[in-house]
Amino acid sequence: MRRIIVIFFGIIAILSIIRIATGASDLTSVGTAKAALLLSVPIVLAALGGLFAERAGVVNIGLEGMMIMGAWAGGFIGSMHGPWMGLVGAIIFGAVGALVHAVATITFGVDHVVSGVAINIIAAGLVRYISTILAQGGSWPGPSQSPDVEPIGQNGLPILSAGKYFGWQSPDLLGAIGEKNWFLISDISRVLRGLTGELSYVTMIAVALVPLSYFILWKTSFGLRLRSTGESPIAAESLGVNVYAMKYWGVLLSGGFAGLGGGFLAIVAANHYQENQIGGRGYIGLAAMLFGNWRPGGLFAGAALFGFADALQLRDSTAIHALLLLIVAFLLFASWRSFKKAKMIGGLVALAVAAFFAWFFIAFDELPGQLVTMTPYLATLIVLSFASQRLRGPAAAGFPYRRGGLK
Missing domain, CATH: 1.10.3470.10 (ABC transporter involved in vitamin B12 uptake, BtuC)
Known part of the structure; x- marks a missing residue:
């Protein structure tokens, strides 16, 4: 649980930095x-x-x-x-x-x-x-x-996100903090407000x-x-x-x-x-x-x-353009982990792909419409390809079974 919390707040911190750097408030x-x-x-x-x-x-x-x-x-x-x-x-x-x-x-x-x-x-x-x-x-x-x-x-949720229970209208604590536009704190509050309101x-x-x-x-x-x-x-x-x-x-x-x-x-x-x-x-x-x-x-x-x-x-093509920086950050992290584990080829590939997306972000101020539509699939594919290196599924999945042994 502690690891999940650390990863969640770490991602929000990176998004906050990218938001400030690019002005993509929808992040x-x-x-x-x-x-x-x-x-x-x-x-x-x-x-x-x-x-x-x-x-x-x-x-x-x-x-x-x-x-x-x-x-x-x-x-x-x-x-x-x-x-x-x-x-x-x-x-x-x-x-x-x-x-x-x-x-x-x-x-x-x-x-x-x-x-x-x-x-x-x-x-x-x-x-x-x-x-x-x-x-x-x-x-x-x-x-x-x-x-x-x-x-x-x-x-x-009551108190946090303006919930209403038995006729009582709860205050909106997360919404109020989100409107302050404080670095990281307001970003976390806005994300939690969206997830709980x-x-x-x-x-x-x-x-x-x-x-x-x-x-x-x-x-x-x-x-x-x-x-x-x-x-x-x-x-x-x-x-x-x-x-x-x-x-x-x-x-x-x-x-x-x-x-x-x-x-x-x-x-x-x-x-x-x-x-x-x-x-x-x-x-x-x-x-x-x-x-x-x-x-x-x-x-x-x-x-x-x-x-x-x-x-x-679905919301903003500018935010999708800024998402390229998040992909770059993830690929740099993946490259660092690969080099740390002495996996030189994987680290170099991740570094090269990160460099390509960094160049693409700098070279184009706005993504073509077709690329905006496919970006969710592209981002998911890239993360899956680099994050799913040590998968282990159920050993007998997919094998026909007959009583007394596998077919």
Whole structure:
């Protein structure tokens, strides 16, 4: 926990320096922090889905399709029965997609990647087909969009972020400090204000699922059994663990998380289901899981990285230009660590890439529009490539299992 706090405040300090040097105030603004959290949540949920599946030994490439099913169910059920029932429906539909993946991979031994890709393709076609029928019947405004869903309430933390509880309006301490424009202190206050003020209750639940997942996987007997099936199913079987049951549990939980992520996009991020709403977030969630080394805290950091970069490109191209300096700072740090560990080639590569981005920042006052759009993906790819050098996934993930030994 101490290390996480130090890293968080260290990043804010670097952003504060870059903000002053470039004048890009959106780097640490309340709006950017709030948008980054909103954009990170569905990726976090998809990554948690991938985590539970792979810890059980099943690679779930089908997260994208399960999120599509969840988003569609959230818009369809939510428009008729309210947003909370829509979220429940999203979880169920995501779990149904996961059940298909589980039957194919666990029971019949189908290749995990082939099954996952098939689910992604089938899910997109299936919801389009059903939506077209609903649109022709007059139930939907069109084949690619559901009716609007009633919004879910928001609140903030009392004292810190102007929360309102039982009719009492709390003061806004973080907002007041943020307006002072003190170096670092106001930057930290603005970021915390964005992360704790006017939050949807679903966002609060989603963030709470990260430490809850850690507790379940590492502090409970269920989590131990689940992880043992992904590390050594033969040894787990010899100790009396029902490997098939644990694999099914892992994949079903994976689909539930992915479905909730899709429902979040349809109900909280927007107020209706829209075709192509997922936008590859299932795949990005898998990348965040890899970045986090198959751990909840790490995957949350990976999702936050993409959410922050995406929030900047939606708000201000000047801030995206300033983000290049943050990439330079990270690459210099990566280069220093590589040289410290006597990894000369990795250090030189990181140093060369840092020099390129520094030159690019100096040479161009404004980024082309196409580059602004792709910067979140580029920044995430660069950080993943240099930060994910010592990954170790579950040893038996992706291998078909048969009672008595791996296939």
